[in-house]
Amino acid sequence: MLETETRTSASSERAQLIEALIEIAADRGYMDTSIEMVVAHAGLDRSAFDRHFRGKYDGFLSAWQEMNEECMHSVMRAYDSEQYWPDRLRAVAVEVVGSLCNDPSRAGFAVEVLAAGDAARARRDMTMRVIASLIDAGRKEMDDPESVPHTTAEALAGSAYGQVYAKVVRGDTDELPKLIPQLMSAAVMPYLGVEAALEELDRGSKMPDRYRRPVAASPADTPVENGEEYPPELARLPPGRHGLPREFVAHNQRERLIAGLAEAIAENGYAGTTIAHITRHAAVSRRTFYEHFASKDECFVAAYDTVMAELRERVGQAFEEEEDWAHAVKAGIGAMLAFLAAEPNLARLCMVEALVAGPVVVERYDSAIQSFVPYFQTGREGRSPEVLARLSATTEEALVGGMMSLISRRIIAGKTDQLESLLPDLVEFTLTPYLGSDEAAKVARDS
Amino acid sequence: MEKGYRAVTVADIVRRAGIARNTFYENFSSKEDCFLAASEFAVKEALRRVVDAASKVDTWPARVNAGLSAFLHYVASEPALARTCIVEALSAGPAAVERYERSIQAFVPLFRMGRKVSPHGEELPGTLEETIIGGVFWIIYQRIIMGQTEQIEELLPELVEFSLTPYLGAEAAKRAAAEQPQTTSG
Numbered sequence: 001m002l003e004t005e006t007r008t009s010a011s012s013e014r015a016q017l018i019e020a021l022i023e024i025a026a027d028r029g030y031m032d033t034s035i036e037m038v039v040a041h042a043g044l045d046r047s048a049f050d051r052h053f054r055g056k057y058d059g060f061l062s063a064w065q066e067m068n069e070e071c072m073h074s075v076m077r078a079y080d081s082e083q084y085w086p087d088r089l090r091a092v093a094v095e096v097v098g099s100l101c102n103d104p105s106r107a108g109f110a111v112e113v114l115a116a117g118d119a120a121r122a123r124r125d126m127t128m129r130v131i132a133s134l135i136d137a138g139r140k141e142m143d144d145p146e147s148v149p150h151t152t153a154e155a156l157a158g159s160a161y162g163q164v165y166a167k168v169v170r171g172d173t174d175e176l177p178k179l180i181p182q183l184m185s186a187a188v189m190p191y192l193g194v195e196a197a198l199e200e201l202d203r204g205s206k207m208p209d210r211y212r213r214p215v216a217a218s219p220a221d222t223p224v225e226n227g228e229e230y231p232p233e234l235a236r237l238p239p240g241r242h243g244l245p246r247e248f249v250a251h252n253q254r255e256r257l258i259a260g261l262a263e264a265i266a267e268n269g270y271a272g273t274t275i276a277h278i279t280r281h282a283a284v285s286r287r288t289f290y291e292h293f294a295s296k297d298e299c300f301v302a303a304y305d306t307v308m309a310e311l312r313e314r315v316g317q318a319f320e321e322e323e324d325w326a327h328a329v330k331a332g333i334g335a336m337l338a339f340l341a342a343e344p345n346l347a348r349l350c351m352v353e354a355l356v357a358g359p360v361v362v363e364r365y366d367s368a369i370q371s372f373v374p375y376f377q378t379g380r381e382g383r384s385p386e387v388l389a390r391l392s393a394t395t396e397e398a399l400v401g402g403m404m405s406l407i408s409r410r411i412i413a414g415k416t417d418q419l420e421s422l423l424p425d426l427v428e429f430t431l432t433p434y435l436g437s438d439e440a441a442k443v444a445r446d447s
Numbered sequence: 448m449e450k451g452y453r454a455v456t457v458a459d460i461v462r463r464a465g466i467a468r469n470t471f472y473e474n475f476s477s478k479e480d481c482f483l484a485a486s487e488f489a490v491k492e493a494l495r496r497v498v499d500a501a502s503k504v505d506t507w508p509a510r511v512n513a514g515l516s517a518f519l520h521y522v523a524s525e526p527a528l529a530r531t532c533i534v535e536a537l538s539a540g541p542a543a544v545e546r547y548e549r550s551i552q553a554f555v556p557l558f559r560m561g562r563k564v565s566p567h568g569e570e571l572p573g574t575l576e577e578t579i580i581g582g583v584f585w586i587i588y589q590r591i592i593m594g595q596t597e598q599i600e601e602l603l604p605e606l607v608e609f610s611l612t613p614y615l616g617a618e619a620a621k622r623a624a625a626e627q628p629q630t631t632s633g
Contacts, residue, residue: 125592147617149605151586158585159578162547169544185572186579189613194567197613201572 014052016042018063026108030060030115055267060116061123065414067106068127074099079134085141086188086200092134093183094205097176100168107168117269119352122412132157138191148190156187177205254292256282258303261296262345270300270353300349304361307350308368314339315372325379326435326443330427332375333403334420340407341419348416351408372400379434391433399430483546489528490550493521497557500628507560508615508623512607514557515583516628519600522587526596533588551580561614571613579610603628 020042025033035056039049053059078095082088100107113120136153139145160183167175181201189197260282264273275296279289293299318335322328340347350368354361376396380388403426410419424444431440458468475481500517501510522529532550558576562568572578583606590599604624611620 121592125589147621149608151602151605152582152609154589155582155586155606155609156578158588159581162551162581162585163574163577166544166548179574182572182574183578186575186613190609190617194571194613194616197572198567198570201570 010051013044013048017044017049017052017059018066021059021063022067022109023105025060025063025112026105029112035059054263057116057268057272058266060113061119062414063109064113064116064120064123067110068123071096071099071127072130075131075134085138086184086192086196089134089138089187090180090184090200090203092131093180096164097180100164100176101173104173107173111165111169117271118355119269119412122352126409126412128157128161129154131160135187138188141191152190156190160187180205253282253284253288254302255306256284257289257292257299258306259345260284261299261303262307262349265300265353266345266348300353301361301364304350304354304364307346308364308371311336311339311350312371315375319375325381326431326440329375329379329430330423330443333426333430334423337407337419337423337426340411341417344411344416347411347419351404351411355408369397369400369404373397376400376430379431383434387434387436395433399433403430483542485528486532486543486546486550489525489532490546490553492528493518493532494553496521497554501557507564508611508619509626509628511558511561511610512603512623512626513628515606515610516600516603518583519587519603519606522591523596523599526591529587529596530591533584533591547584551577551584554580558610561611565614575613579613582609 017038021033021038024037024041028037033056035046035049038059039046042048049059053062074095075092078091079088082091110124114124132153135156136150138153139148142148160179163179163183164176167173167179181204184200184203185197188200257278260278260280261273263281264277267273268277273296275286275289278296278299279286282289289299293302314335315332318331319328322331340351354365373396376399380391406422406426406429407419410416410422428437428440428444431443434440435443475484496517497514501514504510504513522533532546555576558579562571565571586602586606587599590596590602608620608624611623614620615623
């Protein structure tokens with residue numbers, strides 16, 4: 001009982017902080033928002049902030065993550081409220097425009113958060129991919145569903161984003177409802193033809209009959225479900241935020257610096273991390289830093305190499321322990337996921353920040369992908385000519401790349417602790433080209 | 448601009464350009480100012496190449512094909528400028544948004560001509576051209592983000608089809624997209 005109460009108050013404290021952060025950041029922008037302002041606005045103290053977030057960057061990304069998830073929930077609800085595809089899209093457009101009009105601080109935050117860097121932008125792009133898939137569903141209405149290129153929906157979603165974004169930046173949110181018929185018309189055209197597109201124009205900003213969301217109603221009517229402030233998965237306390245497990249961090253200074261870098265990056269992002277951050281986390285002097293590394297970049301490269309070496313070793317060991325190739329792949333992927341889930345800072349460092357840390361590291365990222373390729377290539381041995389004909393020279397690279405991208409999306413979404421639940425999907429995904437989908441699914445599911 | 452707009456400092460720029468800090472400030476008042484000048488240059492240059500390529504062919508669909516081909520070629524050959532103009536535009540503050548919209552507007556007249564060949568001409572949505580150009584920009588943006596700048600030119604047929612469909616209908620747009628652009632300049 002006591003535990004439940006503590007959990008509830010912790011989640012409402014977190015929600016309060018996020019609310020305060022959004023309001024202040026919408027007004028002041030990323031650079032000029034400080035943790036002190038946020039806690040003062042929330043009526044809490046600094047230790048409360050530190051209980052929930054690892055610094056400002058983490059606070060921003062967490063708020064942004066929740067906002068995107070909320071947005072996805074309401075978008076899917078709107079989409080499902082209608083039967084006919086154009087009505088579904090219209091309900092989504094009305095929902096998005098309505099929430100931007102009703103909640104100017106969330107709209108402002110959605111613009112300002114992009115200053116937090118590439119991780120924030122990547123989160124936005126994921127949301128845009130979901131929206132694009134809703135537009136892409138229009139092909140199901142066609143006689144020949146494959147006649148429209150897949151980039152069309154992506155282009156329509158991105159272009160709608162650009163137009164909405166520009167209005168929000170200029171403070172013209174009241175003009176957003178007028179965009180609805182225009183955007184709807186353009187979105188419907190490639191799938192249903194020009195007549196249907198002109199019809200959408202005639203409908204103006206009108207909602208479908210069943211789906212009505214008040215555009216520009218009072219901001220007070222935020223939906224409250226089951227008396228909880230957030231669905232349980234959003235109210236979770238961030239797991240694994242206890243710094244680095246000491247088993248990884250030996251006493252030697254170089255490794256402490258590397259661990260310090262990983263912690264500082266989890267807090268500030270790569271671009272926002274300074275040498276002072278690193279030395280503070282590592283509890284060593286600045287001079288010690290420069291005895292080991294010439295720059296932050298050099299320290300990052302060293303950290304990346306160390307993490308990847310550890311990862312490769314664990315994967316290799318797990319792979320060797322299995323006789324049968326398919327099960328060896330499964331064990332290898334399992335070991336990779338277990339390591340990353342247990343080391344959230346390192347996971348973020350090597351799977352997310354490495355991609356934004358600059359060309360030197362991106363090259364290393366590519367070679368890391370290459371280093372996992374041979375494990376899959378072994379799978380070609382003894383396959384039938386039909387199977388081999390199906391594989392291309394770059395199949396293995398594509399499999400590793402696809403796997404990395406799925407993993408990094410989970411990490412960006414703040415779900416590092418749940419990475420291991422990806423195992424069956426990843427195993428099925430990677431084994432299918434070699435074994436066919438039935439056999440691959442079987443290996444993926446057996447325990 | 449390999450670091451992204453936010454992370455670049457004036458020190459980075461002068462080091463890369465091999466000039467003195469003073470020289471930088473004689474030419475630009477701030478990083479923002481320099482960024483805007485760079486994107487202005489890139490947009491002008493892109494527009495020049497597009498118009499140049501388009502003017503070498505006769506029909507409007509062929510012009511769109513040739514123009515887009517020149518545009519994609521420019522983006523692929525100048526990845527740093529493309530990054531400045533397209534990737535950073537939607538995250539670098541109000542002035543950048545202004546610039547983003549102006550670049551879109553610069554290309555609008557080329558597409559608006561399509562209304563003359565469309566049976567529905569002026570009935571089409573007023574922001575159709577902005578939607579098409581914004582869509583092309585977004586697709587390019589996504590490819591740059593994913594490190595596929597070199598493959599951008601492969602997108603040509605899909606983007607031509609996307610751009611022409613509202614004016615010509617799906618069938619004719621597909622046919623026009625399947626043709627090789629009639630100019631190789633770029």
